[in-house]
Amino acid sequence: xxxxxxxxxxxxxxxxxxxxxxxxxxxxxxxxxxxxxxxxxxxxxxxxxxxxxxxxxxxxxxxxxxxxxxxxxxxxxxxxxxxxxxxxxxxxxxxxxxxxxxxxxxxxxxxxxxxxxxxxxxxxxxxxxxxxxxxxxxxxxxxxxxxxxxxxxxxxxxxxxxxxxxxxxxxxxxxxxxxxxxxxxxxxxxxxxxxxxxxxxxxxxxxxxxxxxxxxxxxxxxxxxxxxxxxxxxxxxxxxxxxxxxxxxxxxxxxxxxxxxxxxxxxxxxxxxxxxxxxxxxxxxxxxxxxxxxxxxxxxxxxxxxxxxxxxxxxxxxxxxxxxxxxxxxxxxxxxxxxxxxxxxxxxxxxxxxxxxxxxxxxxxxxxxxxxxxxxxxxxxxxxxxxxxxxxxxxxxxxxxxxxxxxxxxxxxxxxxxxxxxxxxxxxxxxxxxxxxxxxxxxxxxxxxxxxxxxxxxxxxxxxxxxxxxxxxxxxxxxxxxxxxxxxxxxxxxxxxxxxxxxxx
Ligand SMILES: Nc1ncnc2c1ncn2[C@@H]1O[C@H](COP(=O)(O)OP(=O)(O)OP(=O)(O)O)[C@@H](O)[C@H]1O
Ligand SMILES: [Mg+2]
Numbered sequence: 149x150x151x152x153x154x155x156x157x158x159x160x161x162x163x164x165x166x167x168x169x170x171x172x173x174x175x176x177x178x179x180x181x182x183x184x185x186x187x188x189x190x191x192x193x194x195x196x197x198x199x200x201x202x203x204x205x206x207x208x209x210x211x212x213x214x215x216x217x218x219x220x221x222x223x224x225x226x227x228x229x230x231x232x233x234x235x236x237x238x239x240x241x242x243x244x245x246x247x248x249x250x251x252x253x254x255x256x257x258x259x260x261x262x263x264x265x266x267x268x269x270x271x272x273x274x275x276x277x278x279x280x281x282x283x284x285x286x287x288x289x290x291x292x293x294x295x296x297x298x299x300x301x302x303x304x305x306x307x308x309x310x311x312x313x314x315x316x317x318x319x320x321x322x323x324x325x326x327x328x329x330x331x332x333x334x335x336x337x338x339x340x341x342x343x344x345x346x347x348x349x350x351x352x353x354x355x356x357x358x359x360x361x362x363x364x365x366x367x368x369x370x371x372x373x374x375x376x377x378x379x380x381x382x383x384x385x386x387x388x389x390x391x392x393x394x395x396x397x398x399x400x401x402x403x404x405x406x407x408x409x410x411x412x413x414x415x416x417x418x419x420x421x422x423x424x425x426x427x428x429x430x431x432x433x434x435x436x437x438x439x440x441x442x443x444x445x446x447x448x449x450x451x452x453x454x455x456x457x458x459x460x461x462x463x464x465x466x467x468x469x470x471x472x473x474x475x476x477x478x479x480x481x482x483x484x485x486x487x488x489x490x491x492x493x494x495x496x497x498x499x500x501x502x503x504x505x506x507x508x509x510x511x512x513x514x515x516x517x518x519x520x521x522x523x524x525x526x527x528x529x530x531x532x533x534x535x536x537x538x539x540x541x542x543x544x545x546x547x548x549x550x551x552x553x554x555x556x557x558x559x560x561x562x563x564x565x566x567x568x569x570x571x572x573x574x575x576x577x578x579x580x581x582x583x584x585x586x587x588x589x590x591x592x593x594x595x596x597x598x599x600x601x602x603x604x605x606x607x608x609x610x611x612x613x614x615x616x617x618x619x620x621x622x623x624x625x626x627x628x629x630x631x632x633x634x635x636x637x638x639x640x641x642x643x644x645x646x647x648x649x650x651x652x653x
Contacts, residue, residue: 150213152239152309152340153178153198158207160193162549165540167193169364171207173354175309175357180331180341182351182372185384187362188539188554191344192234193313194361199231211309227309230302234313234344234552234579235490236294237464240287245269247286248301265304272303275573275623276330290441291318300332309340312632314552316345317579318605322440324589328354348377360384385583397591398617399633401430403466404601405482405570406457414447420446421457422625425594428570433592433602435616435633437609443625444485448574450601452484454492464570478507483563487574487605491558496548500538501529503547504562510566532561537584552579564591572603577611587614609638609645623647 153175161167167190175181183341197204200218209216218224224231233628238247249265266282273279277316278296286294295315302310312331316324331341331354345351351358352372360368360383368383381389402535405428412421439443449455451462451472462470464480474484486492494503505514505525514526515521529543536557538550556579564571577585578593592615593596605613606612612619613633621629621644629644 149177151175151210152179152212153342154208154210154213155194155198156208158192158194158204159624160197160204160208161204162193163315166364168197169203171366173359173366175340175342177212177340178335178338178618179356180343180354181343182334182355182358183342184346184348184358184380185556186308186363186583187579188551189361189384189443189581190364191361192551195231195342195344196435197311198224199229199311208375212481215345225305225307228307229309229311230299230305230307231311232295232298232315234314234317238286238292238294238297238300240285242286242298243282244280244284244289244300245282247297248282248304265563268304269300270301276303276333277326278330284314292320292440295319297563307339309342310334311342311344313344313511314346314579315343316347316350317552324350324437328642345522346579346585348380349583351380352377381582384581389582390586393589393593393614395615396563396597398432398596399601400432400617404430404464404651405572405603406463408448408463410450410457410462412443412450412455412457412460413444414446420625421450423460424625425626426627427622428568428601428603430601431596431599432617433596433604433615435612435619436603436605436622437594437619437641438607438622440607442622444622445574447622447652448484448487449571449604451572452482452486454484459594462466475507475510481569483566483568483571485559485563485571485573485576487578489556489559494547494555496546498547499543500533500545500547500550501526501543503558504529504532504543505563508562508566532558532565535565536561536587553581553584553594557584560588564595566623567595568596568600570601570603572605574605575607576604577606577608583599609641621645 151174155171155173158168158171171194183191196202200220200223209218214228214592225503245262245266269282278300280293280296285299315327319327343355355372357371358368358372361575362384399551408425410421410424411419422615424447436444448532450457453472456471461468469477514524528544533543535540538557540556559575576588592602604615616633619633620627621641623645
């Protein structure tokens with residue numbers, strides 16, 4: 149049988165950036181094929197070429213053995229290719245059904261009509277465990293379900309080859325397991341899946357083969373059964389990588405940040421944060437574990453001054469800051485790395501050096517009076533680019549043109565490099581490659597050791613356990629448990645995350 153996909157000598161440049169160099173790749177039909185590589189290695193670019201989003205400068209694409217020109221996503225869909233992008237491409241104010249039908253190339257779905265599409269959605273939902281309410285508004289759905297809409301959209305269009313670009317970056321471990329079950333079901337039906345992920349555990353668990361990219365090149369291919377996470381990590385980064393965190397026990401000092409009885413309600417009056425009290429001390433990392441959607445995001449927003457709580461009190465260094473703005477909190481030494489970098493961390497049309505400054509425009513280091521000292525801003529951006537190995541190292545490039553992981557590094561560098569007294573950080577390594585994770589983890593530990601108080605919210609239980617000195621578990625808006633990291637394990641935390649309370653356990 150001909151391979152589902154064969155790429156021969158695919159090449160693509162963006163100005164000075166050589167994003168894909170002479171790429172050869174074979175993906176067998178009916179297999180799950182992983183692609184790994186550092187941030188900016190060229191993974192998304194290569195898949196965007198396959199999906200007709202970009203056209204390659206050179207090279208050939210063969211689908212099921214036949215050479216195809218793919219000049220638009222319409223061509224790709226006609227060739228049986230579907231793609232779920234790293235950043236979703238849904239229209240948030242519209243319903244699930246409208247999103248699925250929207251832009252259905254050739255009007256095929258429109259011709260069949262809404263009723264037929266509705267029926268097809270229900271059928272796919274049953275076949276692959278992808279049930280969804282077709283009338284729900286996409287913008288109101290949690291990310292896990294928005295992703296489901298993207299997958300359904302591809303399947304409704306008849307995709308036989310499904311490309312998923314970092315699908316689990318936004319999912320909880322349980323949601324990721326569900327997704328993998330679904331990918332296995334697709335494979336069992338002879339469909340082909342390409343999976344891009346930074347999580348080597350996932351590559352090892354679900355793929356048949358894996359290809360490694362580095363700096364625009366395809367550098368190695370492995371049978372998953374014959375490789376290891378460590379070998380893949382070395383192939384990706386070009387050196388051995390520490391997959392574990394090295395740290396000494398914390399020496400916590402006085403309370404830096406405290407919350408008492410916080411209540412944050414959503415628009416319909418539901419308490420997303422339900423009487424939460426916590427304290428964070430100088431020189432410690434406190435992790436907040438939980439299945440996403442259990443109030444962690446709202447807690448972060450309240451503590452960062454972005455959405456004030458309806459009840460309760462927040463103190464910073466003993467001072468009541470409950471009603472202060474994010475800007476005022478920043479001046480008091482509280483930095484915040486938002487969970488969702490696209491909505492809150494960055495302005496995509498801005499140049500990198502402008503995004504690297506967001507929220508700190510008033511800093512006297514960038515000039516006095518109404519005008520910014522552009523040279524100082526750029527010099528500062530370059531220093532951070534070097535420190536965090538942002539690729540490409542160009543502070544004049546538009547933020548949107550950096551790869552996903554490099555965008556995350558821009559936000560992290562901005563917030564962490566100011567040596568804040570208190571850092572609240574949401575999903576710090578979401579979408580970030582393993583080399584950069586190693587760096588970010590070391591940096592967080594170094595900040596802790598230098599006396600910072602760090603509140604870490606992450607859906608990666610491994611990350612919470614590796615970095616935290618103390619762990620709070622959130623479920624249904626409440627803190628359902630507190631453990632010293634040294635005294636607990638994933639099973640116990642998992643039970644608390646699922647709402648099995650201390651007494652019941
Ligand atoms: N539209 C564009 N204009 C200019 N440069 C771009 C554009 N798209 C991508 N690049 C550059 O091409 C390179 C490869 O980016 P790509 O998004 O393919 O990386 P990636 O492997 O998907 O990384 P990540 O893991 O961070 O998502 C990067 O240096 C990126 O900055
Ligand atoms: Mg990418």
